[in-house]
Amino acid sequence: MKLYDTARAPNPRRVRIFLAEKGIQVPTEQVDIMGKMAKSDAFTALNPLQRVPVLELDDGTVITESVAICRYFEEIQPEPPLMGRNAVEKAQVEMWNRRVELGVFAAVANAFRHAHPAMSGLEVPQVKEWADANRPKALEAMKFLDRVLADRPFVAGELFSIADITLLCALDFARVPKIAIADEHVNLKRWHAQVSSRPSAKA
Amino acid sequence: MKLYDTARAPNPRRVRIFLAEKGIQVPTEQVDIMGKMAKSDAFTALNPLQRVPVLELDDGTVITESVAICRYFEEIQPEPPLMGRNAVEKAQVEMWNRRVELGVFAAVANAFRHAHPAMSGLEVPQVKEWADANRPKALEAMKFLDRVLADRPFVAGELFSIADITLLCALDFARVPKIAIADEHVNLKRWHAQVSSRPSAKA
Numbered sequence: 001m002k003l004y005d006t007a008r009a010p011n012p013r014r015v016r017i018f019l020a021e022k023g024i025q026v027p028t029e030q031v032d033i034m035g036k037m038a039k040s041d042a043f044t045a046l047n048p049l050q051r052v053p054v055l056e057l058d059d060g061t062v063i064t065e066s067v068a069i070c071r072y073f074e075e076i077q078p079e080p081p082l083m084g085r086n087a088v089e090k091a092q093v094e095m096w097n098r099r100v101e102l103g104v105f106a107a108v109a110n111a112f113r114h115a116h117p118a119m120s121g122l123e124v125p126q127v128k129e130w131a132d133a134n135r136p137k138a139l140e141a142m143k144f145l146d147r148v149l150a151d152r153p154f155v156a157g158e159l160f161s162i163a164d165i166t167l168l169c170a171l172d173f174a175r176v177p178k179i180a181i182a183d184e185h186v187n188l189k190r191w192h193a194q195v196s197s198r199p200s201a202k203a
Numbered sequence: 204m205k206l207y208d209t210a211r212a213p214n215p216r217r218v219r220i221f222l223a224e225k226g227i228q229v230p231t232e233q234v235d236i237m238g239k240m241a242k243s244d245a246f247t248a249l250n251p252l253q254r255v256p257v258l259e260l261d262d263g264t265v266i267t268e269s270v271a272i273c274r275y276f277e278e279i280q281p282e283p284p285l286m287g288r289n290a291v292e293k294a295q296v297e298m299w300n301r302r303v304e305l306g307v308f309a310a311v312a313n314a315f316r317h318a319h320p321a322m323s324g325l326e327v328p329q330v331k332e333w334a335d336a337n338r339p340k341a342l343e344a345m346k347f348l349d350r351v352l353a354d355r356p357f358v359a360g361e362l363f364s365i366a367d368i369t370l371l372c373a374l375d376f377a378r379v380p381k382i383a384i385a386d387e388h389v390n391l392k393r394w395h396a397q398v399s400s401r402p403s404a405k406a
Contacts, residue, residue, distance in 0.1 A: 048347060049302070061291055068298035075290035087278035088264055094271035099252070130333040144251060 003028045003069075004046065004054040010109070010173035012053040013203065014066045017165045020200035022077055026055075034118065067097065070162055082162050089159075096156040096163035103141030105170040110134040111177040131177075138179050142171075146185035154191075160198075168195050206231045206272075207249065207257040213312070213376035215256040216406065217269045220368045223403035225280055229258075237321065270300070273365055285365050292362075299359040299366035306344030308373040313337040314380040334380075341382050345374075349388035357394075363401075371398050 003019075005012045005028040019026060031037055031052050038050050047054045047064045055063045055072065063069050074083045084090035113123040114131035145155065145167065155163040171181065171192060181188050195201065206222075208215045208231040222229060234240050234255050241253045250257045250267045258266045258275065266272050277286045287293035316326040317334035348358065348370065358366040374384065374395060384391050398404065 049306075057291070061295075063291075063294045063298055065298045065301040068294045068301060071297050072290050072294035075293055087275050088260070088266075090278055091266045091271045091275035092264075094274050095266055095268045098268040098271060103252075125332075125336055127330065127333045127336055129328075130330045130336075133328055133330055133333075 001026055001058055002056045004031050004043070004052055004056070005029065006031050006033045006052045009033060009052060010105070010169045011051075011066045013169045013172075014162075014165050015053045015055075015069050016203035017168070017200045018070045018082060018162060019073065020203040021080065021082060021160070021165075021198075022073055024073060024077060034122070067162070081159070082165070084156075084159075084161070089156075093156045093161045093163055096161070097166050100141075100145070100155060100163050100166045100170065103144065104138055104174075105166055107134040107138035107141060108170050108174045108177060108179060111138060111179060112173070115177065135177075135179060138174065139182070142181060142185060142188060146188040149187035149191045153194075160195075164191075164195055168192070168201065204229055204261055205259045207234050207246070207255055207259070208232065209234050209236045209255045212236060212255060213308070213372045214254075214269045216372045216375075217365075217368050218256045218258075218272050219406035220371070220403045221273045221276065221285060221365060223406040224283060224285055224363070224368075224401075225276055227276060227280060237325070270365070284362070285368070287359075287364070292359075296359045296364045296366055299364070300369050303344075303348070303358060303366050303369045303373065306347065307341055307377075308369055310337040310341035310344060311373050311377045311380060311382060314341060314382060315376070318380065338380075338382060341377065342385070345384060345388060345391060349391040352390035352394045356397075363398075367394075367398055368403075371395070371404065 003015065003026045005016065007030060031043065033052055037043055044050055046056060046062050049064065051064065053064070053066055053069055055069045057063070063072055071083065074081070084093040111131050111134040113119045114126045114134075115128060120126055148155065152158065154160050155167055174180070181192060206218065206229045208219065210233060234246065236255055240246055247253055249259060249265050252267065254267065256267070256269055256272055258272045260266070266275055274286065277284070287296040314334050314337040316322045317329045317337075318331060323329055351358065355361065357363050358370055377383070384395060
C-alpha cells in the first residue's frame, strides 16, 4: 500500500490527519503537484486528474479523492469511528463534512486558486472576480459554524469526526489567501485551538 | 418521516432516484426554492442554508445534503446496494461520485447559476466569467467519463450506483445551460440512454 502525498497541500493533509487519528501508518511518496511528476505518464495512469492524494493498494487498486480514501480506512478499521457509528450519525457526519467542504473548503480553495500567481498553470482560466466573491462566502460559512459550535464540542456533535478534519485543514490553509477567523467568532476560535492541540494535527 | 423536495431542481432528484431504486416511498412536501417558503422561519429552522433536499425523521432529526440523505437510506436498507458492498467498492463509489460531482455536476451548476437571470437573487454575485469558464470544464469531464464508460457499463464499474444517479441528474440538468453530450462521446450517449430507461429515472 502506498499513499501519494503532497506535504503542503490541504487535501492530502485531510488523509494524513485521518490516518493519525486511526493510528494507521502507510508508506508515502511525495508528489510535487506543481512539477513534472504530477504530469508524468506514471502518475497520470494512477490518477488521470493528476491530483493528490492517491492511495494505491497492494493489488494495484487505486483510490483517489480524499474522502474516498478515508472511507476505505474507516471500513477496514472502524475504530476510532470518524464517520459515524450508526445510520443517523453516518448521515449527519456526511452532512456536516459536506457543509464544511462546500461552505469553507471550496470557498478558501477558490479564493487561493483563482488569485495566486503560482496557480496560473493549474487553474485555467483564473477568474479574479470569482476569487474575490469567495472571500465573503468563506466568512459567512465560518459565522454559521461559530454558531453551531456554541453548544457542542465538535462540528457534527459530541464526537470528533472527519468534518472536524476538513474544517481544520480548510482554516489552516485559509492563511495562504489571508482569510482569518474573526475575533468575535469565539466558539470557532476555541474549537480551532482545541482541535489543533490534538497530536494528529501535526500530520 | 418527510422529504422536503423541489420537483425541478437537480439535487432533490438525486434523492428521488435513489429512493426509487431502493423501492422506498417517503411523503414529500414541495418547496419553492425561489419563493418565500425557502426563506421562511420554519424552513430555515430545518436547514439554515435554505436549500433542498431536507429529510426530517419522525423524532425531529434533520438531515440535509443529498448524499447524506442517500447514505441514511443506504444504511437502514442496504439492498439494492447503491454505495458499494465492501471497503474497496464503497471507496470506489465514493471516488466516482465525487469525480462526477466536481467534474460535471458543479461545472453545470456554475454554468447555470452564474449566468441565468432567474438565479440573480440566489447566487450573489453572479460572475459571468466564471459561468463561461465552467462550460469547457464540464465538457472535459464528460470526455473523461466517455473514455471510462468505454469498457464498463456503469460509472463506478459493474454495478449501478449513486455515481450514475449524480451523473444522470447533472447531464439532464445541463440542458438548461445548453451543455449537451458531444456526438463523438458514444459511450456516454449509450450510458445515458440506458440509465434513462430505468424506471427510477422518472423520479
